[in-house]
Amino acid sequence: ALSLATIASAQVKPEDQIKFRKAGYSFMSWNMGKIKSNLEGTYDAAQVTAAANAIAGIANSGMGALFGAGTDKDVGSQKTRVKPELFQNMPEVGKLAGDFSGAANNLAKVAATGDAAAVKTAFGDLGKTCKACHDKFREE
């Protein structure tokens, strides 16, 4: 994984790395919002499954490569809210990222069963992994 990250980040300018990671997180949050609406209102299993698959696809895409050298502060037109601490705590970030991918894959698996109660639990578990990273490594 480290070598992939190195290769992929070498090919993308720091400014674009920040843009792409914000895009990935932002698109996931839209899909989290859809799942939340389904859990609170009428449950549409197809919409939930599609949203969970989008989140899992993004979670498994190797976003670590978008935290390369020079992306610890604003670059060009791209503002970042990453805390510089992230870059000094890579083993911990790797653990949090692993928890996150695992929870995203679990949600996708559970969504495919159409069991709304189980989705609610898996969705809550995934949300905790987003929050765990934000609490430590994202500015307010």
Next chain:
Amino acid sequence: ALSLATIASAQVKPEDQIKFRKAGYSFMSWNMGKIKSNLEGTYDAAQVTAAANAIAGIANSGMGALFGAGTDKDVGSQKTRVKPELFQNMPEVGKLAGDFSGAANNLAKVAATGDAAAVKTAFGDLGKTCKACHDKFREE
């Protein structure tokens, strides 16, 4: 599909719809770039599969819901490059979007086989579906 689009766009402000659709396209383009690099350099089947799955997940997530009323022009902090024509040609947009999802799903299927030559063809086919929409419905 229309009712889903209506429900989901009703829940998301026009400004955020523009933000989320740009995020989805932007994140796909990062993954397209990774696949291109793999086809031009050393081929890493796991990275290509992950990228193709991220693209397919986004392509299947119902982005049509992000082209709701009031998103045909800049809103708040969000600039848009969509052409107003998109909103007057929904059947044609639906056809292009279907071609795009089909090509994204095909690329994900082919990527899983690890056959780089077949991925090259499927990747080219997908790229044509991006371009077909941009040529008609996105400003320069």
